[in-house]
Structure formats: C-alpha cells, structure tokens
Amino acid sequence: MSAQLGNLFILAAPSGAGKSSLIKALLEKHDTADAYPMQVSVSHTTRLPRPGEVDGVHYHFVSRQQFEELIELGVFFEWAEVFGNYYGTSRVTIEQTLHQGTDVFLDIDWQGARQVKKLLPDACGIFILPPSTAVLKERLNKRGQDSDEVIAARMQEAVSEMSHYNEFDYVLVNDDFATALGDLESVVRAHRQRTSKQKMRHTDLLQDLLGDQSTDECE
Amino acid sequence: MSAQLGNLFILAAPSGAGKSSLIKALLEKHDTADAYPMQVSVSHTTRLPRPGEVDGVHYHFVSRQQFEELIELGVFFEWAEVFGNYYGTSRVTIEQTLHQGTDVFLDIDWQGARQVKKLLPDACGIFILPPSTAVLKERLNKRGQDSDEVIAARMQEAVSEMSHYNEFDYVLVNDDFATALGDLESVVRAHRQRTSKQKMRHTDLLQDLLGDQSTDECE
Numbered sequence: 001m002s003a004q005l006g007n008l009f010i011l012a013a014p015s016g017a018g019k020s021s022l023i024k025a026l027l028e029k030h031d032t033a034d035a036y037p038m039q040v041s042v043s044h045t046t047r048l049p050r051p052g053e054v055d056g057v058h059y060h061f062v063s064r065q066q067f068e069e070l071i072e073l074g075v076f077f078e079w080a081e082v083f084g085n086y087y088g089t090s091r092v093t094i095e096q097t098l099h100q101g102t103d104v105f106l107d108i109d110w111q112g113a114r115q116v117k118k119l120l121p122d123a124c125g126i127f128i129l130p131p132s133t134a135v136l137k138e139r140l141n142k143r144g145q146d147s148d149e150v151i152a153a154r155m156q157e158a159v160s161e162m163s164h165y166n167e168f169d170y171v172l173v174n175d176d177f178a179t180a181l182g183d184l185e186s187v188v189r190a191h192r193q194r195t196s197k198q199k200m201r202h203t204d205l206l207q208d209l210l211g212d213q214s215t216d217e218c219e
Numbered sequence: 220m221s222a223q224l225g226n227l228f229i230l231a232a233p234s235g236a237g238k239s240s241l242i243k244a245l246l247e248k249h250d251t252a253d254a255y256p257m258q259v260s261v262s263h264t265t266r267l268p269r270p271g272e273v274d275g276v277h278y279h280f281v282s283r284q285q286f287e288e289l290i291e292l293g294v295f296f297e298w299a300e301v302f303g304n305y306y307g308t309s310r311v312t313i314e315q316t317l318h319q320g321t322d323v324f325l326d327i328d329w330q331g332a333r334q335v336k337k338l339l340p341d342a343c344g345i346f347i348l349p350p351s352t353a354v355l356k357e358r359l360n361k362r363g364q365d366s367d368e369v370i371a372a373r374m375q376e377a378v379s380e381m382s383h384y385n386e387f388d389y390v391l392v393n394d395d396f397a398t399a400l401g402d403l404e405s406v407v408r409a410h411r412q413r414t415s416k417q418k419m420r421h422t423d424l425l426q427d428l429l430g431d432q433s434t435d436e437c438e
Contacts, residue, residue: 186412
C-alpha cells in the first residue's frame with residue numbers, strides 16, 4: 001500500500017462504554033472548521049434503506065449481485081450475512097478516503113480490529129473502557145427493563161470484548177465524558193503530527209528548509 | 220529498566236524554532252491544575268550558581284569531585300566540559316522522576332536525542348520546525364545586530380540540526396504559536412493514553428473490570 005495522508009482510527013469497546021457517543025461528539029465538534037477532514041467509515045449493505053437513510057452516508061446500499069461481485073474482487077476487510085442481508089467494510093473505500101487526506105474512524109469489535117490492523121498496520125487502535133463494573137452494569141441495564149439473565153449475558157460479552165484491550169495502541173477511560181473526548185481528540189491530533197504524515201503534508205516546507213536533504217532517509 | 224509511569228519527551232529543534240518558549244508555555248499552562256505532573260529535566264553542573272539560580276531548579280550544582288564521581292558511576296546520559304565547567308544530563312535523576320509518575324521534558328540536540336533514545340527507547344522524540352527559511356532567518360537575525368557571516372553560520376547550523384528531523388517520532392511546525400502549543404499538548408496527552416501507561420495507571424480499574432484477565436498478555 002502506498003503512503004496515505006489520512007489516518008485510520010479503529011475504535012473498539014464493550015457496549016456501554018460510550019464509544020459511539022464519543023465518535024459522534026468528535027466529528028460534530030470538528031465538522032467544518034477543521035483543516036483536517038474526518039469521517040466515520042461507511043459500510044456496504046444489501047438491506048433496503050430505512051426512511052431517512054442516505055446512500056453513502058449511513059450505508060453504501062448495493063444489490064446482492066453487486067455485493068457478491070465486491071466479495072469476489074476482495075474489496076472487503078470483512079463481511080457477514082445477517083438475517084439474509086450482507087454487511088461489509090470496504091478496504092478500497094477506506095483507502096481512497098485516506099488517500100484524499102481524510103481521517104477515517106472505524107467503529108468495530110476486537111476481531112474486526114485485529115483483521116484491519118493486520119492489513120493496515122499503520123492504523124491506530126483505540127480501546128474505550130467504562131470507569132467501573134458498577135457503571136457498566138448500570139449503563140447496560142438502562143437500555144431497557146431486561147432480566148438479570150440478559151444483563152448477565154451482556155456483562156459477559158462486555159468482559160470478553162474488554163479482555164482484548166491490550167491489542168490496542170491506546171486505552172481511554174470514559175469516566176467524565178468531556179475528559180474522554182479530550183483524550184480522543186489528543187490521540188487524533190497527535191497522530192497527524194507523526195513524522196511520516198508531516199513528511200507528506202509539508203513537502204514544500206521541508207524542501208524550503210532543507211533543499212535536497214529534505215527527502216533523505218536518516219538511519 | 221523497569222516500567223515507568225511518567226513519559227520522557229525529547230525535544231529538539233534548530234535555534235529560532237521556538238522550542239524553549241513552547242516548553243515554557245506548556246509547563247506554565249499545566250502548572251498545578253494537571254493531575255499529571257511534568258517538569259523540564261534539570262542538568263548537573265560544576266559552575267557556580269548565578270544570582271537567582273536555585274539548586275535543583277535551574278541546575279543541580281555539584282563540586283568537580285562530586286561530578287567526577289557521578290561520571291564514574293555512569294550516572295550521565297551525556298556530559299561535557301565547557302570553559303572549565305562540567306555539564307551533564309543525569310539518567311538516574313530522569314528515571315527517578317519518571318518512576319514518580321512525572322513527565323519529563325528534555326531540551327536537547329539531535330545527538331543527545333539519539334543517545335537518550337538508544338538508552339530509553341520508550342522516550343518520545345519531538346522535532347520542532349520553523350514555518351519557512353525566511354522566518355527562521357528573521358528570527359536568527361533578531362537576536363542582535365550580527366554580520367551576514369554570523370547569520371549564515373547560524374543558518375547552516377540550523378539546517379544541519381533540521382536534517383535530522385526524520386529521526387524523531389513527531390514533527391511540529393511552529394507557524395502559529397497557539398497551534399503549535401496545542402499540537403505539543405496533544406502529543407503529550409496522547410502519550411499518556413498509550414496502553415502500556417494506562418495499564419500501570421489503571422491497575423485497579425482493570426482488576427475491577429476483568430478480574431484475573433486484567434494482566435493477561437494478548438498476542
């Protein structure tokens with residue numbers, strides 16, 4: 001894969017950690033003012049759009065035949081068939097977006113994260129943890145009036161997901177939402193300052209400052 | 220070296236890039252309110268304190284005999300004798316500060332940076348660039364009414380230092396000071412969220428969330 005100006009951020013978390021709210025808040029905050037565009041990765045699906053859903057925003061809506069052709073072409077990082085509909089994350093779409101200099105956020109579980117990281121090692125993995133078991137239980141409970149068994153099953157699933165935090169580059173603890181959002185912003189902003197990215201972004205400046213030495217590889 | 224909660228940040232730049240002002244502004248901004256203490260690394264010297272200089276703040280003032288004993292003990296990353304006085308950066312002092320959970324900023328040149336990075340690979344290298352050759356020239360000129368030759372020599376030294384930007388993890392461009400300060404803050408804040416650090420900081424939380432799995436090493 002050739003060098004890409006945009007950064008890919010893979011975010012994973014147990015449900016109840018507040019991952020989706022954090023991504024949403026980050027993108028809203030930096031909607032237009034930011035010189036660095038960013039977007040959430042949009043999946044492909046064969047299910048029909050629901051009222052209000054926009055093609056290319058909520059999903060890339062395609063036919064079964066189109067989806068199967070994309071599978072054949074090896075376009076997807078991962079895909080699955082759920083209740084008779086295909087869902088997939090397109091590697092090609094993500095790479096094109098990164099090439100345009102847009103940062104991409106991938107909302108995914110640890111298994112998907114591992115797969116993406118294997119194919120795009122430059123991707124930045126971020127795991128979000130809840131501040132305590134008590135708070136997690138409360139958050140999972142608030143989703144409805146579920147039985148103890150259902151809550152227990154969700155907790156077990158959450159623990160299973162969290163047991164993989166160690167495979168990620170960063171761990172954010174979502175205790176105070178504003179603090180966690182600030183932490184996430186910092187990781188994103190810092191990643192843009194990495195030497196490999198700055199080298200691409202500031203070729204003219206480096207040429208101005210260093211002339212022919214600007215592209216020398218140091219040991 | 221055992222695991223350390225604090226982060227070591229190595230900052231290098233050509234003179235005129237604004238490195239010292241950035242470090243000063245960062246530390247002033249986060250003086251007391253921050254839950255993460257930080258400080259600039261304090262060098263050892265055998266020269267006498269000047270009026271207003273405080274031992275342990277501006278330098279660790281030691282006798283020649285003490286300094287030579289420290290050299291023998293292998294305490295220094297690097298040391299030099301300049302105009303009859305010793306100057307050195309103590310590895311032991313830095314490691315102790317990091318162990319206390321304090322982030323340390325090391326204001327150093329590329330040669331020192333390379334040496335420190337070799338001994339402490341976990342250190343985060345940050346290189347600061349000026350926004351253009353024209354601005355750099357202006358900043359180097361403003362230091363006094365120097366001859367063209369003196370300015371030219373300074374520029375050459377600056378280019379020589381800048382040619383090593385590629386050995387650092389991050390590159391910040393100090394065009395707008397507030398933006399560069401924000402970039403530096405982001406790198407510092409992001410580094411605290413790295414999984415290796417969070418694992419040390421949040422042992423209780425991980426134990427609460429994961430029980431025995433909290434210290435498992437994932438592949």
